[in-house]
Amino acid sequence: MDVSKDTPQAAAPATTGAAVPDDAPPAVSRRLRLITLVATFGGLLFGYDTGVINGALPYMTDDLGLTPVTEGMVTSSLLLGAALGAVTGGRLSDARGRRRTILVLAVLFFVGALGCTLAPTTAVMVVARFVLGLAVGGASVTVPVYLAEVSPAERRGALVTRNELMIVTGQLLAFTSNAIIARVGGESGGVWRWMLVVATLPAVVLWFGMLVMPESPRWLASQGRFGDALEVLRQVRSRQRAEAELSEASALAVKDEQQKLGGWQDIRSTPWVRKLMFVGFGIAVVQQITGVNTIMYYGTQILTDAGFAADSALTANIANGVISVLATFVGIWLLGRVKRRPMLMTGQAGTTVALLLIGVFSLVLPSGDGRAYAVLAMTVTFLAFQQGAISPVTWLMLSEIFPMRMRGFGMGVAAVVLWLTNFVIGLVFPSLISGIGISSTFFLFVVAGVLSLAFVKLYVPETKGRTLESLEAELKARFS
Numbered sequence: 001m002d003v004s005k006d007t008p009q010a011a012a013p014a015t016t017g018a019a020v021p022d023d024a025p026p027a028v029s030r031r032l033r034l035i036t037l038v039a040t041f042g043g044l045l046f047g048y049d050t051g052v053i054n055g056a057l058p059y060m061t062d063d064l065g066l067t068p069v070t071e072g073m074v075t076s077s078l079l080l081g082a083a084l085g086a087v088t089g090g091r092l093s094d095a096r097g098r099r100r101t102i103l104v105l106a107v108l109f110f111v112g113a114l115g116c117t118l119a120p121t122t123a124v125m126v127v128a129r130f131v132l133g134l135a136v137g138g139a140s141v142t143v144p145v146y147l148a149e150v151s152p153a154e155r156r157g158a159l160v161t162r163n164e165l166m167i168v169t170g171q172l173l174a175f176t177s178n179a180i181i182a183r184v185g186g187e188s189g190g191v192w193r194w195m196l197v198v199a200t201l202p203a204v205v206l207w208f209g210m211l212v213m214p215e216s217p218r219w220l221a222s223q224g225r226f227g228d229a230l231e232v233l234r235q236v237r238s239r240q241r242a243e244a245e246l247s248e249a250s251a252l253a254v255k256d257e258q259q260k261l262g263g264w265q266d267i268r269s270t271p272w273v274r275k276l277m278f279v280g281f282g283i284a285v286v287q288q289i290t291g292v293n294t295i296m297y298y299g300t301q302i303l304t305d306a307g308f309a310a311d312s313a314l315t316a317n318i319a320n321g322v323i324s325v326l327a328t329f330v331g332i333w334l335l336g337r338v339k340r341r342p343m344l345m346t347g348q349a350g351t352t353v354a355l356l357l358i359g360v361f362s363l364v365l366p367s368g369d370g371r372a373y374a375v376l377a378m379t380v381t382f383l384a385f386q387q388g389a390i391s392p393v394t395w396l397m398l399s400e401i402f403p404m405r406m407r408g409f410g411m412g413v414a415a416v417v418l419w420l421t422n423f424v425i426g427l428v429f430p431s432l433i434s435g436i437g438i439s440s441t442f443f444l445f446v447v448a449g450v451l452s453l454a455f456v457k458l459y460v461p462e463t464k465g466r467t468l469e470s471l472e473a474e475l476k477a478r479f480s
Contacts, residue, residue, distance in 0.1 A: 028235065028236060028237065031235050032150070032151070032159070032236045035150055035213055035214070035236065036147060036150075036159050036162050038205075038210060039102065039147055039163075039213065040143065040147075040162050040165075040166040041205050041209065042102060042105060042109075042139035042142070042143040042166075042206055043143055043162075043163040043165075043166035043167045043170065044167070044169060044173070044202050045135070045136070045139065045170065045199060045202050045203060045206065046136050046139050046166075046167050047168060047169060047170020047171040047172075047174065048170035048173055048174045048198070048199050049078065049109070049112075049113065049136055049199055050078065050136060050170075050171065050174075051170065051173075051174030051175060051321075052174040052177075052178065052195055053075055053078070054175065054178070055178025055179065055195060056178065056192040057192075059191050059192035059195075060074075060125070063192070064119070064121065065122070070122050070126075072427070073126050074122065074125055074126055075426070076423055076426065077126045077127075077129040077130045078129045078130065078133035079423040079426065080130065080419075081129070081130040081131065081134045081137060082134070082136045082137030082140065082415075082419040083415075083419040083420050084133070084134060084416075085133055085134035085135060085140075086137035086138065086140060086411075086415035086416045086419055087409075087412040087413055087415070087416045088134070088137075088138065088412070089101060089105065089138025089139070090138075090141045090142070090145075090408040090409045090411055090415070091408065091409050091412060092104070092408075093142045093146075093219075093412075094219075094407070094408040098145060098146035098149065098215065099146070099210055099213055099216070100215075101138065101408075102139070102142055102143065102210050103207060103210050103211070105135045105138045105139050105142065106135075106203050106204075106206040106207035106210065108135035108138070109200075109202075109203035109206065110207070111131060112128055112129070112131035112132030112134075112135055113132065113196060113199035113203060114200055115128030115131060116132065116196045117193045117196045117197040117200075118193075137415060137416075140395070140415050140418075141412045141415045143163050144160050144395045144398065145216075145399050145407050146216050147162070147163060148396075148399040148407075148468065149216040149217065149407070150216060150236060152236075152237065152241070152245075153465065153466060153468075154465070156400070157332075157336060157340070157396055157464065158332050158336050160395065160399055161328070161331060161332045161392040161396055163395065164331070164387075165325070165328045165329065165332060168321070168327075168328050168387055171321055172318075172321035172322060172324065172325050175318045176318060177195065177198055181194050182195075214232040214235060215228070216232075217229040217233045217246070217249065218249055218404055218407075221246065221249040221252075221253045222253045222404050222405050224253065229246055229249065229250070230242060233245055248467060248469035248470070249404070249469060252469045252472065253405070271480065272475070272476050272478075272480045273403065275479040276401055276403075276410070276475060276479060277410065277413065279459055279460060279461070280398055280402065280410060280413070280414035280417075281413075281414055281417045282460070283394055283397055283398060284394070284398065284414045284415065284418035285417060285418070285421050285452075286390070286394070286452040286455060286456060287390055287391060287394040287418060288418055288421040288422050289421065289425070289445070290348070290352075290355070290382075290386055290390065290445065290448075290449060291425060291429075291442075291448075292382075292391070293425065293426055319376075319380070320379060320383055323380050323383050323387075324383050325387075327384045327385075327388035328387050328391075328392065330384075330388045331387065331389055331392040331393075334389070335392060335393070335396070335464075339464045340393050340397055340462060340463050340464050341460055341461070343389050343393050344390060344394075344397075344456050344460065345453060346385070346389055347385045347386065347388070347389025347390035347393070348390065348449055348453045348456060349385075349453065350381070350384070350385030350389070351382050351385045351386050352446055352449030352452075352453070354378045354379075354385065355445045355446050355449065356442070356443070358375055358378045358379065358382070358438075358442045359438070359439040359441075359442035361374040362375060362438045362442070363439040394418075397460070397463055398414050398415070400468065400471060401463060401475060403472055404468065404469070429441070432444070461474075461478060
C-alpha cells in the first residue's frame, strides 16, 4: 500500500492499533530492542551524572577550596539546570523532533562532563554542572517520550521503564567506579577528575548511536509526514499493525492541528488539558515527596548517624544502589502484568511505612549495631518500593498522558515541577535533620506520603493497555 507523505486520508482504514496482533518477524523485534538500548544511554548518563557527585565531592573540596555554601552550589546547580533543561528539551523535541533533541543532549552531556573534569575553579565547576543539568533534564523528558512513541501499546510499559533501569544502573556505576577510583588513586591529587571524566564515554556512544536511529513515528505524523511515519513503524511492527497505528496517529494529528494544541496558550484555553497538567504536576510531586533523593544524596550520612562507621556506611550505600537496580528489574516485570495506578499506590504505601519505621527506629532504639542495621533494612525496603514501583510508573505515565502535539512540552513542564521539588527537598533536608532531628524529619515525609496516596486514588487515571491515541481520547472525555 502506498501512503502519501502528506495525505493522511491515504492511510490504512481506521483500526485500533492495539487490537491488531503484532506478529512481527524476529528482525523487527531486534530493531526495537536496539532502539531502546541506544536511547536509554541517555538514562545511563542521567544516573551517572546525578550519582557521581556523592563520591567526588569530598575529594574536590580541597582542590577547589569548597565551603559548605559552594558545596551546595556545586551539587544543586545540576538540579536547577535540569529544571530548565526539562521544559526546554520538551519544547525542542516537539518542535524539532525527539531524535534530533537526543543528539543535542548527547553533545551537552559530553561538554558538561568534560567541563567538570577540567574545571580549574568553583565557578567553572558550577557552570559545567549546570550544563550537565540541562542535559539531564532534557533526557528525563525526551527519552521516555521517544520510547513511548516507538513502543507498541502492550510493550510500552516494559520498554519505557528500561530507561529507569538505566538511570539506577548509572547511579550504581557511579557509586562503584567512585569506590574503585578512590581505592586506586585516593592519595593522589585530582582523583575526582577521573571520576567525572568517565561520563564522557556513554555520551559518545549515545551520539553515534542516535545518528542511525529513526525519528519517532508519532512526531513524524504530528508534522504531517505520514509516509515517513509509516516507514518507521514498519521497522518496529508487522505491516498490518504499522498501517493500523498510522491510521490512528494520522487522524489524531489532523484533529490536533485543527485544535492548535501545543503551547501555554492552549493550556490556558483548553480545560481538559489544564486538568491533565494538574495531574502531571501531582504525579511529579508524588515521586519526589517520598524523599527518595535524600537517600540518594545523603544516604551515607543517614547510615552514619544511625551508627555505622564511615567506611561501613560507604559500603552500605553501594548496597542501596544494587537494591535499586534489582528492584527496577522487578518493576519492569510487574508493569507487564499489573495496572499502573494500583502499582503506584502500592509503592506509596510501602515507602510511607518504611519511612515511618526509620523514624521510629531512630527514636526508640539505642545507638549501636541494632539501630544501624534496622535503619539499613528500612532504607533497602524503601528503595525496593520506590525504584520497583513509584519511579518506573512516574516516568512512564508522564510519557503517556499528554496529547500528541504537546507531549514533549507537557512532560517537560511536569518534569520542571519534579526537578524543583527535588531541589527544594535536597536543599532543606540537612537543615531539617539539624533542626528537628532525623525522626521528626522522616515523620514529615510520612505525612506527605499519606497525602500522596489520597491524590493518586482521587485523580490519577489508569493508562495500561491503550494505544497513545485511544488513551488521549479517553482522557479528553474524562477531563472535559
